[in-house]
Amino acid sequence: MKVLVTGASGYLGGGICHALYREGHSIRAFVRRSSVLDNLPNEVETAYGDVTDLASLLEACNGCEVIIHSAALVEPWLPxxxxxxTVNVGGLKNVIEAVKRTSSIQKLIYTSSFFALGPTDGYIADERQIHPGKFYCTEYEKSKAVADEIARQAAAEGLPVVLLYPGVLYGPGKLTTGNIVASMMLERFNGRLPGYIGYGNDKLSFSHIDDVAYAHVAAMHKGRVGERYLLTGENASFVDVFNLAANLTGTTPPSFHIPLWVLETYGWLSVFWARIIGKLPFISYPTVYVLKHQWAYSCEKAKAELGYKPRTLREGLAEVVSWLKSLDLIKY
Incomplete structure (x- = not known):
């Protein structure tokens, strides 16, 4: 198949391109002129443009049979x-319009996010959950919830779209905002994050990058049009992650907990400083708002229908710390 991948230069987009290449598909990577393409297979064809520019999208779609729309602005905070x-909602609207105008397109695979379903405080949610819209921890979460409604409406109107919802992405490959687990391991093993984050009341669903990438390829073939699939994994807290990292590396786990109110104060100060120097902060107050809630999900539907096989957090985290050590970014 000829597949157009938006956001191909990103952490997940690059992983999707590699998964497609291994399966023998022809890939057209839709990227911006400023994008760094060193994470893409050499055989990938490039098309330059932006998801906010419909004309460039229409040109890139020409001759493609499937669009995997993974392009997104993924940050907890922006000035x-x-x-x-503009990017997460407007970009999706343009992709939907491009699908409608391109006769060769047979299916749209839309990469959403677990944030689009909303928090799950005290329970484990599945694909039936719709974001209640009562509050949003981050502007990113709000944009993905709004985009989710647009995608579901398009599906109801007959657009051949399959909706995918990855959890917290992690794994080797690229150090970006989207790879927060690797970033936290860097901070932890380099002494900049000496304590646990909170007291373990948070709950997140961790998804290995390679598992999610291959699930996108599976969704092309097995995903039912109009259906939603959670590509989540093991539900755990960051206290669990830090303990597991210590166990895997034979190092001592943190000896104290950093209360979330302390991190929130630090987050506000970091945002204030970021506005002055123009560099995005590692921890911002919206990040802490996320950690005040639980985001636990079931991926049984994706397992049954897509053949999704999420690895355990132990297996995935072992890869991450080994990868960071091989790059000489951490020592243990």
Missing amino acids: NPSEFI
């Missing part, structure tokens, strides 16, 4: 929050 709506 200009309207950028999230």
